[in-house]
Amino acid sequence: MRNPVGSFTGRTEELRELHKLIQKSQGVATVISQLVSISGLGGIGKTELAKKYIEEHSKDYDNNIIWIKAETHETMVQSFLRLARDPLGIPTEDRDIESIVRDIYAFFAKRKSLFVFDNAEEYRSEGQDAGISQFLPSHFLSSDDNKPSVLIASRNQKWGDIKSLTLGAFTEPESIDFIRKALGIKDGSQENEIKNLAETLQHFPLALQQAVAYIKERDIALKNVGLKFEISDYLKRYKEEAEKLLDFKFPKDSDNSYTKTTFITWRITIDKIKDNPEYGQQAKEILDIIAYIAPDNIPAKMFLGVERNEEKLGDAIQLLKQYSMINSGEEQSSVNIHRLVQQVTRIELEKQGKNKVVKKTFELLEESFPYGSDKLEDYAKKRQLLPHLEAFLSHVDNWLTKNPSEKQTIEKDYLVNLLIWIGDGYFDLDPRRQKKSLERVLPIIKKHYGSDHFQAAITLANLGIAYGALGDPQKEKELLERALPILKTHYSPDHFEVAKLLANLGNAYGYLGNYKKQKELLERALAIQEKHCGSDHSEVARTLANLGNVYGALGDPQKQKALLVRALLTFEKHYGTGHPEVARTLISLGTAYRALGDPQEEKELLERALPIFKEYYGYDHFEVAKLLANLGIACGALGDPQKEKELLEQALTIKEKYYNSDHFEVAITLTNLGISHVDLGDYKKQKELLERALAIKKKHYRPDHFEVARTLANLGNSYRVLGNPQKAKELLEQALAIRKKHYGLDHFEVVKLLATLGIVYGTFGDHQKAKELFERALPIFEKHYGSGHVQVAKLLANLGIAYGALGDHKKQEELLEQALPIFEKHYGPDHPEVAKLLAELDDI
Secondary structure: OOOOOOOOOOOHHHHHHHHHHHEEEEOEEEEOOOEEEEEOOOOOOHHHHHHHHHHHHHHHHOOOEEEEEOOOHHHHHHHHHHHHHHHHOOOOOOOOHHHHHHHHHHHHOOOOOEEEEEOOOEOOOOOOOOEOHHHOHHHOOOOOOOOOEEEEEEOOOOOOOOEEEEOOOOOHHHHHHHHHHHHOOOOOOOHHHHHHHHHHOOOOHHHHHHHHHHHHHHHHHHHOOOOOOOHHHHHHHHHHHHHHHHOOOOOOOOOOOOOOOHHHHHHHHHHHHHOOOOOHHHHHHHHHHHOOOOOOOEEHHHHHHOOOOHHHHHHHHHHHHHOOOOEEOOOOOEEEOOHHHHHHHHHHHHHHOOHHHHHHHHHHHHHHOOOOOOOHHHHHHHHHHHHHHHHHHHHHHHHHHHOHHHHHHHHHHHHHHHHHHHHHHHOOOOHHHHHHHHHHHHHHHHHHHOOOOHHHHHHHHHHHHHHHHOOOHHHHHHHHHHHHHHHHHHOOOOOHHHHHHHHHHHHHHHHOOOHHHHHHHHHHHHHHHHHHHOOOOHHHHHHHHHHHHHHHHOOOHHHHHHHHHHHHHHHHHHHOOOOHHHHHHHHHHHHHHHHOOOHHHHHHHHHHHHHHHHHHHOOOOHHHHHHHHHHHHHHHHOOOHHHHHHHHHHHHHHHHHHOOOOOHHHHHHHHHHHHHHHHOOOHHHHHHHHHHHHHHHHHHOOOOOHHHHHHHHHHHHHHHHOOOHHHHHHHHHHHHHHHHHHHOOOOHHHHHHHHHHHHHHHHOOOHHHHHHHHHHHHHHHHHHHOOOOHHHHHHHHHHHHHHHHOOOHHHHHHHHHHHHHHHHHHHOOOOHHHHHHHHHHHHO
16 A cells, blocks of 8 residues: 555544544544445545555554455455465465455454455445445454454445545645645745635645646656746646646656546546436436536526436435535535536536537526516525526636627527526616626617517616616616606506506606606506506505605605505515515505604514515625614614614625715715714714715715705704804705705605704894794694604704793793603603703793
8 A cells, every 4th residue: 555645735634533433432542343434526535535544543453454446346356365365374276255355354353453445336236346345344254253444435425324424625725735745835935826726626636636747747848948837837728728637647656546537537437327227317417417507505406307206306316426426515405516527527518519418407497497486485596596597607608709600599599588587586686786687688689689679678677677776766767768668569558567667667756856756657557556466466565665655755654654554464465474575664664653753663663674684685785784774763763872873883884895985875874873973972973974975975966866955954963063053054054945845845854954943043043033943843843743752842942942032931931841741751850851951941
């Protein structure tokens, strides 16, 4: 037996685990009768691990290590015959192999020993082939004998009850260490090249051994002419000649006793799989298809198009697992494959003609992908299949690059559907990727089907929605308006698909601040949808929810709440309680309760929605960030500004990571975070955050947008508190002009500003103006909040102070006494705000 290669590296945990499996610790390591297998893909390093184990632990077996070449029945016979003759001196002439093996084990029954069966194929088999059971100690020794320990190295994982160690590829540090040792690189040079080589060959031990052997051989040859061959040269050559390099045969003077190339190793395994009469053909077809999709988390049921019988499909997949060509994924129902196996399989298929496999892969993806479905379980399927669609797309693109003459066929047969499916998969999940996919497919659809084809209209509409999600409602509106006449012509003006587009167009108008137009379009859509589907359809509920939000924007939160409750009941009935559409409706309903002055109910609704979003999107998704921001605002309204600040800061971190630091969504959170610092008493920080937000919003929106007005109003309040009433007045009046234009004179958002301006006028000593503004605001505050709300009490107190400044102390006292019980109920009798109000009463 030869020693392991000189560049052997890592595998520390595997060696420790292997020793633990072979030996049982009882104070000291005592050899017991034990069978253990090392299994894994051909070329993964099973034999080298066994040799390294022996190098480290030979003494535990009194150096009685017996190496059996177990590829076939014949190689096992020859190994035992050599052992019998020398060194044991057991007679072999005119004797059958069974009796010779019996004598060998009888000899070792009196000693500690380890038998290694290398490259074994099967445990038990019919006739004289590669089954090793007939050569194992248990076949010859009684239960009283001290049986040797046995280590089996095999690409086959099927060894019954025998304990097994499954060996995988190197880790990145192990790959780097191996390359450095093998090439004698002792300094920190070629660091990037070493990492690239390890990544290119996917940390696969045999391929790395081939690579370093090739590099060394080429370098020696080129030094004869004053040149050198380095890792970077190998990487350039690999791009063009991967097959040749993976099939490079080790030099005769190599210290690697395993002389088969990566290609030969896997061809042997694939031939063994194909030889299985029951499932071999299906297993090979599955392996070919996997070569063209992503390597991880492959759903096994995707291959029902190869074998419709689920039990037989399970057997075919198990056959591939048995020979370590694939392994189990995160779930038992999914599988993974090594990327290098995929590459070698593709290289072989390129030579044989891949068109049939590519077509079959496309058909299986089409059959598996639930295009257009909004069921929760189908969202999960889409998410799992998206990486496979994208991997397949990259191979189709490569095919297109190499075969430009086939462009028409490839575009029509593959690209159009693939890009549409990818766009559908990223809908609501990642609008940037959705947009990229749809922008690529749109000109292809127009080229092959014409600009007025219904698929062109649907793609325009979906692209518009993606732009809307990315914060460009103007572009969304333009694209939807281009799609609308095409759909009306293709279907009819009152068709269900037209109604969906009208609803989306309405929402675009809403994001542009035109709520009346949004309401009109949504009501048109709703009438068509109810006519076609009835009142409890999911699309009807979606339109109701959007219509509810319009009523909220138009200052009618009661109507908003009623419509959202209707929508919520339909969504829960249609989807169940854990669907993201349910969560979205809960968030909108929370907004309605906030406007109705019930932040506790808002908080509870948001807390119901949060786990649904986290489960669906993941913890660091921008939709989760928006929800966290709303939850923070609710906590602030409930008197917990510290929690509000924490949640808004979480939201800001996610948004800055997903978008960038000057995105409008970041500005919205900066505004809310600035507002949260009011109750923390940090007006300087508030001003700093609001000024950052204002700069972004002015860049993103037009100057008279309501979001700009919102930040101007809060920034004006900061300047007021920081003692600059003139600047406060300028900013508040700018905000007031925008809100009047946007909402109308009697809208609550306008009246809120009037109340704040009243305080500023009071600071200037214009108490008459302040009184007029407070009195205009009071009935609208009472209508909006209810007469017992703390915001109404604050306004009553400010109005009372204005009356006092104008000399009407009786009216002042009346208003302050009206405010006092509301303050005491909201804050508690010992709160500083209550004390301030009592002091005002004492001063009258």
